[in-house]
Amino acid sequence: MFKIIIPKAPFDFKKILKRMSSRNNNNVLINEENLSLQRIVTIDSQPTLLYVTFQGDIDHPLLKVHIPNNTSRIQQEKLFQLVRHMFSTECDLLKCYDSLSGSPYLKPLINQFYGLRLVLEPSLFEAIAKLIIYQQINTTFAAELVNRLMTLTAEEVEVEGNCLPIFPSPESIAKLSYNQLRRISFNQRKAEYVIDFAQNIVEGKINLDHFWKLTDEEIIQILSNVRGIGKWTIECTLLFGMGRLNILPAGDIALRKVIKNVWGLKQTPSEKDVEKLGHNWSPYKSYASYYLWCSAKLF
Template identity: 25%
Template sequence: MTWYEVNDDIVITLPTIFDMDANLGYLTREKNECMYETENNIMTKVITIGKIQSLVQISIINNKQMVIQFLNDSKPIEKWKRQEIVTYIHEWFDLDNDLTSFYEMAKADPLLKIPVQKFYGLRVIGIPDLFEALCWGVLGQQINLAFAYTLKRQFVEKFGDFIEWNGKKYWVFPSYERIAQLTPADLANIKMTVKKSEYIIGIAKLMASGELSREKLMEMDFKDAEKSLMKIRGVGPWTANYVLMRCLRFQTAFPIDDVGLINSIKLLQNMNRKPTKDEIMELSIPWKNWESYATFYLWRVLY
């Protein structure tokens, strides 16, 4: 993790296989995103470390360096807190992962060779905060992506914090501590089902009690982490694998029943029907240990 400071900015050295246009293509695919803003290839986002909230702007120099600029006097004084911000960004963009062997495999794979060429340098964009990842997984169940983003915005703007800068609000995802105090009635004017409200409050309570944490899950192997997540009310195999992939960074995470994955394979294979689970299993044999990256690149084909 190579980084240094120039005046008040942090500069992170990027891995060789990184392309900001490919990553921004993913990050800007939905105009209703409320957790960051992108303008002229510069991202603005609040990063929360414990009780400290820093408003940062992220820009890229020649796909070699990422520059983190602090806005609104929000730069932490302590170096360890700045290190935590660097760690968060590394996890968000999966910067510590060497993709060389993934690309070697994918370039020879009939399904992946076109996506990896087209989106070269795309990383699996993460959701480093476990509560946010689980909420997003629950919110997205059985609805289209545009509606899921609407629900997320309603939830964040009702229960989250924000930092105001230049007349704009930059939002912080609601904390599990706050959501654990609520009842489904408190979420009634957000257009999600009562069941989803119950699931999200239940997850918040598990995290507030310390029973559920990112740290505990990270100590487990893939199967145990998957089982632990699936014990949570409202978390099935799809949501568990989504969280394992985007928050806990298990590369073998594979949401095999995902509609986007199925539609992407159907499109690339030029099929007039959906591929069966067995067919997907067969196609995914060469992806061993890179299932999460294969899935992410196949999703990317659809938008």
């Protein structure tokens, strides 16, 4: 049994899968040849297989969502909503492209990544926890730390002979000790930040469900008061956790270096320089940032 979701065109699932496979996380099964993806997500606190296959083409896209056995109608609808969220199916990329194509530097990137969507994490907790892990270390090692964390919590489901780990819940991480994370190569501060953040969720000090009703500025104000979460993590939470469209992480050194190369600048631009440059990218600063990162095989 399955249900069809028709994303807004253009929608290039092949590029999306390629972007996801570059993260090297072991909780996703990707078949780029058959254009399919499988991973375990959590629906109503229950592990659920998300199995999506692509049909059609970039301008006539179709996602087939396979429905697991013994799922209620409500759970099925939550699964469909999750697919729409993760793959940004409702974003009008044509409007985005029309807005950004006035830049002679961004237009070639639009042609190169035509149809590539923001790929969002299935839960806001997973997005923020991963971003804390990714802070100030290279992406390959960060992905390995994420994999080790999932192995440590030992929650997994067998799918077609493969055991897919589940990203741990706030409750699972909150029960860990700092030393347990240090033994899998987390440094002391990163171990503290991840576990303390999970404990804040469990204790009700932070209500992530409420974030969806808040403005960017309100979310920034809340997360700025959380130890271990800085400006970059908040901006990337809005971008890769919530899919907010007008986010420019101007302080990101990798993004600034990409802009230096794309614009042919003699020096790496400052954060203020990037903010000034990105003023004209509104209201789609997120896609400008994303495509620039992708051009350098970042994120």
